[in-house]
């Protein structure tokens with residue numbers, strides 16, 4: 001178990017227990033505290049709408065406080081990598097938190113989940129942001145012709161781009 005600061009205990013007890021699953025095996029995930037008030041290039045109104053969605057859903061519906069900011073940061077850092085072509089990556093750990101920070105397909109899935117849960121105006125703003133990210137992601141990644149053989153990679157197009165799996169060997 002990660003050591004906890006004494007003052008943090010009350011706040012942690014108030015949060016869903018599921019938020020701490022996985023803390024033992026991937027470096028002690030903690031939800032950002034305080035939760036991010038600025039997310040990428042979004043307006044404060046859209047950030048507030050995102051936080052409402054993140055906080056009102058049970059954890060097992062795939063959203064938690066700070067998840068959207070983490071997913072956007074994953075996309076940004078992936079797209080700043082050098083080179084004409086980018087290959088998707090997975091993490092050794094395989095838990096939800098590490099996947100979101102390392103696998104851009106997982107991050108993009110989460111953003112898709114968020115965008116469809118937002119009210120119309122914040123949704124349009126996030127959609128516009130995602131359109132720019134998608135354009136670059138599409139242009140700099142490579143289609144994987146064999147992705148359809150893996151059932152978990154059906155769905156959105158970003159699940160069917162080529163992975164670099166060499167680093168897992």
Ligand SMILES: [Zn+2]
Pocket residue numbers: 022025026027093094095096097098099
């Ligand atoms: Zn992990």
